[in-house]
Amino acid sequence: MRDGNPAKEKTSAGNSKRTGNQKADVKLRTTLSGTTAAPWRFLGIAGVAALAAVAGYSGNIHAKADSDAWRLAEPVVYENISVFPVVARKSAETAGFVTLDEALLSGAALVTERGSDVLRRTRDGRPIGENVPISERIPQSGASVNELVLVNRGKKPLILLAGEMVSGGKQDRIIAKDRIVPVGAEPLPLDVFCVEHGRWTSGAGFTAANTMVHPSVREKAVVDQEQTKVWDAVRVGSTASIIMMPGGGASAGGGNGGAMGTQPSLESRRLQELSSVYAPTGDYQKLYNNSKVNQDVDPFVDEVQRRFAHATENLKGERVIGVVIAYGGEVAWSDIFASPELFERYWPKLLRSYVVEALARPRMKEQATMADAEDFLKQLRGPEKIESEPDVYRWREVTQGRYAEIELQALKPEDMLLHRLKIHRTS
Numbered sequence: 001m002r003d004g005n006p007a008k009e010k011t012s013a014g015n016s017k018r019t020g021n022q023k024a025d026v027k028l029r030t031t032l033s034g035t036t037a038a039p040w041r042f043l044g045i046a047g048v049a050a051l052a053a054v055a056g057y058s059g060n061i062h063a064k065a066d067s068d069a070w071r072l073a074e075p076v077v078y079e080n081i082s083v084f085p086v087v088a089r090k091s092a093e094t095a096g097f098v099t100l101d102e103a104l105l106s107g108a109a110l111v112t113e114r115g116s117d118v119l120r121r122t123r124d125g126r127p128i129g130e131n132v133p134i135s136e137r138i139p140q141s142g143a144s145v146n147e148l149v150l151v152n153r154g155k156k157p158l159i160l161l162a163g164e165m166v167s168g169g170k171q172d173r174i175i176a177k178d179r180i181v182p183v184g185a186e187p188l189p190l191d192v193f194c195v196e197h198g199r200w201t202s203g204a205g206f207t208a209a210n211t212m213v214h215p216s217v218r219e220k221a222v223v224d225q226e227q228t229k230v231w232d233a234v235r236v237g238s239t240a241s242i243i244m245m246p247g248g249g250a251s252a253g254g255g256n257g258g259a260m261g262t263q264p265s266l267e268s269r270r271l272q273e274l275s276s277v278y279a280p281t282g283d284y285q286k287l288y289n290n291s292k293v294n295q296d297v298d299p300f301v302d303e304v305q306r307r308f309a310h311a312t313e314n315l316k317g318e319r320v321i322g323v324v325i326a327y328g329g330e331v332a333w334s335d336i337f338a339s340p341e342l343f344e345r346y347w348p349k350l351l352r353s354y355v356v357e358a359l360a361r362p363r364m365k366e367q368a369t370m371a372d373a374e375d376f377l378k379q380l381r382g383p384e385k386i387e388s389e390p391d392v393y394r395w396r397e398v399t400q401g402r403y404a405e406i407e408l409q410a411l412k413p414e415d416m417l418l419h420r421l422k423i424h425r426t427s
Helices: 043-049 102-106 215-224 225-234 268-278 282-288 291-312 339-358 370-374
Strands: 009-015 027-032 070-072 076-078 081-088 109-113 147-152 158-160 164-168 173-175 179-181 188-194 206-212 242-244 250-252 319-327 330-337 383-389 391-402 403-410 417-425
Touching: 009 282, 070 370, 076 291, 081 242, 102 109, 102 158, 102 164, 102 206, 147 158, 164 282, 173 215, 179 403, 188 225, 206 282, 206 339, 215 225, 215 339, 215 403, 215 417, 282 291, 282 370, 291 339, 319 339, 319 370, 330 339, 330 370
Parallel strands: none
Antiparallel strands: 009 027, 027 383, 070 081, 076 081, 081 319, 109 147, 147 188, 158 179, 164 173, 164 206, 173 188, 242 250, 319 330, 330 417, 383 391, 391 403, 403 417
16 A cells, blocks of 8 residues: 555646756656546556557656556566566667667767866757867866766767766766767756765766666665665665564565564675775775675576576567566565666666565565555655756655655657656655
């Protein structure tokens, strides 16, 4: 049962929790509504994403989902994690977009510290020239913990997902909010959070980290939007409330009853030891991508991937467009994309992030059911925030009690829902 209550509809101008500057052409509104804009049923959001390619829609999402366009497949279960594939027969065309890692690796995108000498560019991506006046360049106000500068100098719109990491500069950062950066856009003030507390050294440029931080950290960036909470989540591993039971067992708060379990594989003691080794930086990469942790993470990832590939290899006329993730009896997370191709581009680093979270939580004996996963994907009724950049993207967040869902909708070259994230919050 969700713990949020529907409220009477009310619309007003509001402010987001963004950590950086907000562009003048970005519109933000907050709505308290008893009925959200999209009447999805169970996996209806995946159906909307799938139908976008064939039916099309514009503005707010009002499309009715085709119940034959999607379904939840049987879960892949290993240790304390259950992965429910979301499969569809139809999908949108997403080849015209590039991911952050792809763009950084190819040189199509440039990410630097604020204050670096990055020139403005024309709308088609061409540099204006070295002799451009200083007044026409990015404001040279100096580096900032929570703001970088991004230039899309490629030929495709660039997708940014909250929780993606970039390495380098004065300290590693993660993207604070989902958005799309169009081709030829002016250098973008990019909201970020630090995941390397304590280091502030020379350096300006960033490279692809090929890392998505695990759900406990990603949640604090996506929903709480507070730097101190991001640092705290990096340090403790999992922010899921753990109630210790007699005999050394545990119950994960927010689950489906006090099922007994064992201590997590990434125990607090180990994290504390690693933190002391890598102090004072609190470096996410060194905490969760080092040889000791990888001894647990890599075999776990390999086994889940092996089972997942086997379970989805014989789908007839269907392909995977996303997943719903449960830990023990608690359905906690979902990432659903507009196409199988887009899902596959993010899947390796998403899977690793889910596994890190699994290892940081107790190994619960209870398992989530198909009905639990379907119930998790039902629409929320609660406060709504919408942010949009005309002809580029629309970002929407709805919260209800301990649940939050966030959508990223592309407005050009065609109207499609690119990504939908849903979270059962840990706090």
